[in-house]
Amino acid sequence: MLKDRHLIESNDFSLKEQEEIFDLADKIIAKQDAYLDVCKGMLLASLFYEPSTRTRFSFEAAMLRLGGQVVGFSEPGSTSVSKGESLADTIRTIGCYADIAVMRHPKEGAPRLASKQSTIPVINAGDGGHQHPTQTLTDLLTIRSMKKTIGNQVIGVCGDLKFGRTAHSLVKALSKYDNIKFIFISPPELTIPDYILEDLDEDDYSLTNNLDDVIKDLDILYMTRIQKERFFNEEEYLRLKGYYILTKDKLDTAKEDMIIMHPLPRVDEISPSVDDDKRAVYFAQMKFGMYVRMALIVKLLGKENL
Ligand code: NCD
Numbered sequence: 001m002l003k004d005r006h007l008i009e010s011n012d013f014s015l016k017e018q019e020e021i022f023d024l025a026d027k028i029i030a031k032q033d034a035y036l037d038v039c040k041g042m043l044l045a046s047l048f049y050e051p052s053t054r055t056r057f058s059f060e061a062a063m064l065r066l067g068g069q070v071v072g073f074s075e076p077g078s079t080s081v082s083k084g085e086s087l088a089d090t091i092r093t094i095g096c097y098a099d100i101a102v103m104r105h106p107k108e109g110a111p112r113l114a115s116k117q118s119t120i121p122v123i124n125a126g127d128g129g130h131q132h133p134t135q136t137l138t139d140l141l142t143i144r145s146m147k148k149t150i151g152n153q154v155i156g157v158c159g160d161l162k163f164g165r166t167a168h169s170l171v172k173a174l175s176k177y178d179n180i181k182f183i184f185i186s187p188p189e190l191t192i193p194d195y196i197l198e199d200l201d202e203d204d205y206s207l208t209n210n211l212d213d214v215i216k217d218l219d220i221l222y223m224t225r226i227q228k229e230r231f232f233n234e235e236e237y238l239r240l241k242g243y244y245i246l247t248k249d250k251l252d253t254a255k256e257d258m259i260i261m262h263p264l265p266r267v268d269e270i271s272p273s274v275d276d277d278k279r280a281v282y283f284a285q286m287k288f289g290m291y292v293r294m295a296l297i298v299k300l301l302g303k304e305n306l
Pocket of ligand 1: 264
């Protein structure tokens with residue numbers, strides 16, 4: 001039962017609960033009209049303390065497409081946050097007006113803290129370099145739809161694995177599925193944190209900095225952006241920024257049915273020339289993001305059986 005729960009980290013829900021969300025997302029995709037009024041009279045608070053395009057728009061579009069409404073901010077400076085109000089007091093306030101809250105925050109752990117004071121479900125829409133569980137739901141629904149199963153894959157996770165919260169959440173979630181082999185591809189300075197590796201069996205992963213060497217082995221290539229905003233040193237960012245650039249010719253040795261994913265936004269790491277390759281699914285992935293968030297909202301508000 002997902003009603004009134006929070007979603008802060010990608011493994012907060014059981015595999016069964018997760019599959020129920022994906023099943024509902026599939027139903028919504030097949031018959032969107034049936035869900036037009038499901039959240040009528042309900043209000044989503046959209047609290048974005050950090051920039052966002054896809055996550056915020058897809059959550060807001062999701063609520064509006066379910067017949068609900070949205071309040072919120074994309075610039076915390078326009079709220080009492082600028083007067084020094086604490087996160088705890090902000091979430092207490094929001095709970096008086098809205099039925100569910102989505103929060104993105106630059107501080108790791110902020111949505112968890114907010115959830116402890118909250119009278120309504122809180123969804124983490126990305127907390128610093130930590131986790132991004134609804135991107136993971138998006139990614140898993142994309143894999144399930146494109147590959148027909150989530151288990152039994154070799155996945156290359158490539159780019160900024162140190163600060164990339166989408167990679168952290170995805171690896172944690174995928175480690176619960178059967179027969180997933182990870183190849184972590186990153187510059188030595190941006191390797192995946194130990195707290196993520198600790199959960200994995202040593203036989204289930206390898207580390208490299210060379211994408212060209214391993215691309216032929218992959219069923220899924222998950223590219224990520226070097227996370228400029230998490231660097232303390234601009235020079236270091238500029239040095240690492242172009243480390244991986246996926247071009248059409250690099251795909252020559254890749255499997256015909258490999259899929260290329262990216263949470264977006266991309267900077268240099270996937271050349272636009274790759275966009276029309278049939279293996280590139282990152283634009284389809286964005287759309288799955290809206291449907292899976294529709295399903296998540298319906299579940300957390302307990303509106304499924306209307
Ligand atoms: C990601 C994020 O915010 O972590 N974007 C997203 O939500 N789709 C990835 C990124 O910013 O690189």
